[in-house]
Amino acid sequence: MNWISLIIAGICEMIGVVMMHRLYKDRNWKNMLLLIAGFGASFLFLSIAMKTLPMGISYAVWTGIGASGGAILGMIFYGEPKNLMRILCITLILGSAVGLKLVA
Incomplete structure (x- = not known):
């Protein structure tokens, strides 16, 4: 269950980042509330995962x-470059x- 919480935390982090971009493009309350909700949920699920998972691994995965x-x-959505070096990184x-995780 804690690994699921950690994955959900990472997905919420992605939502927060996308909403940060949207808020920059279009400042409105909806985008601001979604940004706060995305990052807030991310921290909530990260804290749940860290109750039993080691901090270093949790933070690295998140x-x-x-x-x-x-x-x-x-x-995918904003036309950023899709070159080989970027994908490799x-x-x-x-x-x-x-x-x-494998060496811990």
Whole structure:
């Protein structure tokens, strides 16, 4: 259950990042509330996961999902570059988080 909470926290982090971009483009209350809700839920689920999972692994997985997911969403929905080096770097971020879990 804690791993599920951690994955949900990462997905909520991605939502918060997307809403940050949307708020920059269109300042309104809906975008502001969704940004606060996304990051708030992210921290809530991260804290639930950290009750039994080690802090280092939890943080690495959470930031890995958020950073990689934000970059992937930017490529899909906002026309950000989709070059090989960028995809390789995203793969390295995710691989590093998995590697931390494997050696812990």
